[in-house]
Amino acid sequence: MFQDLRYALRQLRKNPGFTALAVGTLALGIAANSTVFSWINSTLLDPIPGVAHTSDMVTVMRGERSEHPTPPFSYPDYVDLRDRRAAFPECLPITTTTWPSPGPASRSEFMAR
16 A cells, blocks of 8 residues: 555656646645535525524515615614514614626625625
């Protein structure tokens, strides 16, 4: 077993180009695997940390959805909803803010907790 390991290391030292290619390929594969797993974990398995059943979540808004929505809930409104909740076991405030991005005539949305 140790003879095989020494032989493999000797061959890798003799061919530095192949060694670099093999190490680079392994590093790229491990990085891609880690990235995909992290994405699947954060989007499908645990989309909102601390929320057990995201399918039971609802959005409470003021007014109707339209191009010109009414102002968002203020902090006192949130505290009132949180303290007087009868239908909801827990409340989680999330705000969506839209502002111009550096690109030409494009807008970006960012979620803040």
